Amino acid sequence: MRTAPLNTDANPPRPRRRIYRIPRAGWTYILVVALLGIGSVNSQNNLLFFIFGLALGAILASGVISGSMMMGIRITRSAPQSARVNEPAHIRYTVYNLNTIIPLFAIRIEEATLIPDKANKHLKPNEPQPPFFGLFASKLPTPIPRPHAFLQHLAARSHTDISATLRPARRGPITLNTIRVSTTFPLGIVEKTIIFDVPHTITTEPPVQHINTRELRHTIEKASHHDTPANARGLGLEFYGLREYSPGDSPRFISWTASARTGRLVTRETESDANPAVTISLELPQTSPALDPDTLAQHDPLTPIDSPEEHAITHAASLAAAAVRDHRRVGLTCNAAGINIPPSSSASSLRAILHALATLDVNNATTHHQHRQPLTPTLAITPANIPEPAANA
């Protein structure tokens, strides 16, 4: 982390509101101070009075220090437009300390939409708790860290960049509206929070699982066995077939083995070198069973969704990526969501497919206009026909 003098040209936004909260440690401290006060008054012990005064003074000093510290904080965010499930995405924050004298210490920066709060308790990580409250556990489980950035120190009149790592667990858009900057410095008695409105959306693409070429071709062949034509002859490298030699054929293409076997000259033909095309047809049921709105999967981007629809989408994304990697043109159709992306082998086409899959709303799948049946081989993917390894990969 490098710090730099304050850039006066920067115009970071001002905080929208301030929140004061007493954490559990603060309540404990207040309880101890209250007992101290009662004990000192009851015993009239002057030294206890002094300690009680120290404890109260600590609260006062803590409030003044942290309050004046938080007055000068400004922050901006730089986040990627897209991310992928289970892959880290880095959100960069630039923190400015406008204070003249007071440095910043122990600043925690979080995205408000990614923090579980009291109204949304189910966002807590679903961890198995050890029996007997962990009293006899050899080691307590470490909670899964929520994406956050921690600024240990920032001198007055300077700024610095820090980053937080976001690892989405489900596809879809992640709306980052507000940045939450908080601290319990210096004594942990009161948590002071300031809220900045900095809207941004990250589109989370579905995970892309590895599908090897043989498996891909097998899948395509199986899909094209009845209703799709074979590839044309051409000058590619893949074997197409054998035919009788005709004058003008290049001697390089004579299959001497077959010629020796048949007793006449036989020419080996190859497939056309043009990119073969494939269209992935994602067939979601028109009345997809809606997810329970009370489940965590509806809101929390850090909690995975385990449903057949999601597995189908993941498989479609994996097939699309594997097809492009195999130099095939790939397209995507989903009548339920009104998606029709023509086949193409470009990277931008794959991004379009992944983006379409990322933003596909399975709960609102309805009957759209039936697109014309593509001429290319069509891989029909439904929630029911996902290969088992792919779903669990």
Place this chain on the structure above:
Amino acid sequence: MTRNLYQRYLLVSCATTLFGMITFAVARLNPAIALVAVPATITSYLLFRNNTLSPIPRWIINALLILATLSTLRIVNASPDEAISILGEFLVWLTVIKLFESHTPRNQAPALVLSILLIVASVLSAVTLDVGILVIIYAPLATAWAVLFQLYRGAHDRHNARLAHTFSAHDTERPPFPDTLTKQQTRHARRTIAAGATAAALCATVIFILMPRNVTQGALGQLNARGTASTTGLTNDSIQLGQQTNIQESEETVLAARIQQLTIRDNRIEPVSLRAGSFLLRAISLDRYDPRTGSWTRSPEAASQALIRPDTTRGGIAPAETTAAYPLTRGSRLTADQLRFIRQAGILQLTINPLRPAARDELVSLWFPARVDFENIRQPNLQTNIADATIEFATDSSRARQSVYTITTLQNHPLGINNPVTQQLPTRLHNWYQRSKTATNPFADDPRFQPVRDLADRILQTLNLPIEPDETFHARAGLPQLDAPLPPQNAERIVNAFVSHLERNFTYSLQLRTEDPDLDPTIDFILNTRTGHCEYFASALAALCRAVNIDARVVLGYVATEYDPVENAFIVREKHAHAWVEAEVQPGVWKTFDPSPLEQTEPIHRPDPSVFAAALRWFDRLESLWVRSVISFDQEQQARLFGLSRDGTIDTPDWLTALTAPPDPDDNHLLTIARSTISVAIVFAALAITSAIAFIAARRIARFRRRQQRQRTSAIAARNTDAARRAYDDALKALANAGLEKPASLPPLTHAKRIAASNPNAARTFHDIATAYYNTRFADRDHDTTPARINELARTLREHLAPTPGHTTA
């Protein structure tokens, strides 16, 4: 320079934890706690310093915690009176166990709370100066711990997040905690801690002054106070003989006693301080011996003879019969009768400054207490007992026990035959006196005490001292003829004979033993052991006196021998606690006799002349200051500090008066300072605050000026650098045009040397230009090389390179 945040945090947390436990050990006077705490803390620090050791499994930690809790509950159930001590030790054990827990933030927060609770337990146990100093040191340490904890917790979470994103749960090789504290961060953190601790201390001082005193004291009950166990000291209002213990001398200070003799000068009372000698400070007298238990106690009959008459107009309290006899207002002109009385009475004034909150209700005095004046208590609830010459508080008043008071004492007891007030004694006192003469005397009547009577007879026979009853005793005492044994005529000589015998034939020792547990302890002392401390000697002398019908009582108190010239007072410690005897040698005249061997007790009571003793006395002075300004701070001092009087008017505060009043030439300067402790504290605080403000202002001004200078210098440097760069570029072009082009591989100064042969002037000028460029561009110096100067150099170079007539450049 950077240091690992974890290591620094661990160091501070271990130091704070250790300080908490040491404070409790000091408060409880229990070195065993320190013996456990120090090695445990050091071991924990060394083990966890590199953050590589696996901590003790959590289930073992929890099992130990449960064991400690159960053990504590069992002990509390067995002895509920020692709740603070037991709970404090429980906290110590919890702290020690948690030292070996993993140092995660989740575990560290309770450790900090435990440490704070340990400090509270220490303060509830003792409020001595050493505890106060440790608490004052502890406060910034705990603040530093809390501050570093906030940094450590955040860094710990960030580190865990990194590990979670980078490593799987099965990876065993994980990187250590990487976060460091730079020099700047350390400096800023230190300033923050200092600012927080200072603000908290100021707030604590204000709250300390403003908190209500004596409002709800004891409303929720009182926790136990610390006992002194088997150390010397005046702890009980009775004497229990027959115990086998090894008593240790305690150096703990109890009080400072200033003793003054009232003399007459120009018909006025003039006090003269007494600075040398050995003074017996009597606290309580014990007149009843219980043969069953071997203990001396104070009889209820004697205790009930209290006389009290508050004299608020004079600011003091005095027995009714003595108040009218003589006024003790300093400086007032006295009548001839009053002067005669004062000369006869031999008045001594004893000013007592308690150096610790006393656990007793008795005030100490020299002789018969005639008048008591408190410094800051207007209407104390006192009982002056004219029967046995003791003075005590009628009700519990810990505040009064911590107040400075002056007792004016008379050498002659009011019951004495030569005292003019004897005739004014109330009837009930006469009745008590009469009853005391007819009461049973076990030492004279009980066959169990025949050895005592035999010893008394043997001593008197040896010295040829006959026992002749004083037939006129009752008549001289104003009593009717009683059917009671009469004391001997030569009572004082007889008592002196007993004292001499005890001094010569018995040994003083603090190691007590018994030869025959079935015997009465006093008889065992007289017949068998012949070894004991002052209580045995006093008990034996009182028994011998009573065996020959001389009324005697055991008196408990202190011996004041250690004079401190700075305090202008005698420092009294626990080891100066003493027991002696008062015997009635004439009707109503009680004389003091000390049977303990002087040559053996004197080394104990003598002030220690060593260097350490001098240091200890300085500590005592500090402790005195501490007690007066902190421990004894009460409602009266609150009112005086703010200049408020009881009637609602506003007086000049004492500290302001002390600051503005001219110095008293007759008074000891140091004592004046010591008396106005609060004013001294305020002066120091004002000086400290002013110095701090001045220091901060000076630093800020200096920093501002440095910043201004830096900005100015930077601007000048930038301007000069631009000019130098332009001049250098122009110079290179001019040299190229003149056929002296600088090869790219050649440094400028070397090129200047090369062209010096062909054009020395141009070479010198180019050398100056290049040097100026170097200095402004890279070295950030040579700020005197102004653009004008550089332009001048460039113009000079062009002139030197200008083609001369008849010469063409190549």
